[in-house]
Amino acid sequence: MNDDDLMAGVRAAFDLIDPVPETVVSAGRSAIGWRMPSARLAGLAADQPERVVDGVRGGPDRSLVFTLPGLSVEIEVAGTGRDREVTGRIVPSCPAAVHVRHRDLAPDGLTTRADSTGLFCLPQVPEGLVSLVLRFEDAASVVTSWVRL
Incomplete structure (x- = not known):
């Protein structure tokens, strides 16, 4: 043997x-199947809950910053329950397609565009583990690390 x-x-x-x-x-x-070998990884650099002001409606928001050399993706997550609203910006400002990766979504199921100022909004992101894929006009791609929303 x-x-x-x-x-x-x-x-x-x-x-x-x-x-x-x-x-x-x-x-x-x-x-x-979710691997993107040619994409650069933007790692989580900051994850902070926003301070809730007394007398103001709504729950606490959350701010996250993903970075890699020469680029950062700043997002704010709001909402409770099944869906979250994710608003964000790309720094330095540039247009890009923004895709959400989540186990309950099709590969291109939840997509939006960041405008020329780098701002984007995803109004109904399901709770759970999420990663964003940014596809720029020069065909470069960036993926964020996975975070639980």
Whole structure:
């Protein structure tokens, strides 16, 4: 018996005793489909709840900043319940297509445009893990790290 035979036996035993649930396999395949190898990653640099002023309606908003060298994406998240409103801006200002990645949405299901000043608004983003994809006019792409809204 060599190492390959031993590993095949171990794999078969785990498949029989404790198989991986199909939902986990499906989620893994879906995650691989969300990869964007040519996109640059903007990592989360700041995540701060906004201060709620007494006597003002509404819940607390949240400010997030994603950065990479030469670019930042600033967003504010408002709302409670199932959907959130996400408003943001790209710094330095430039137009771009903005796509939301979320497990309950089709790949291009929730899209908007950032105008020439870099401002954009997504009025109904589902709660849960979310990442934004920015596609610029020069064909460059940036993805934000995943955050829970």
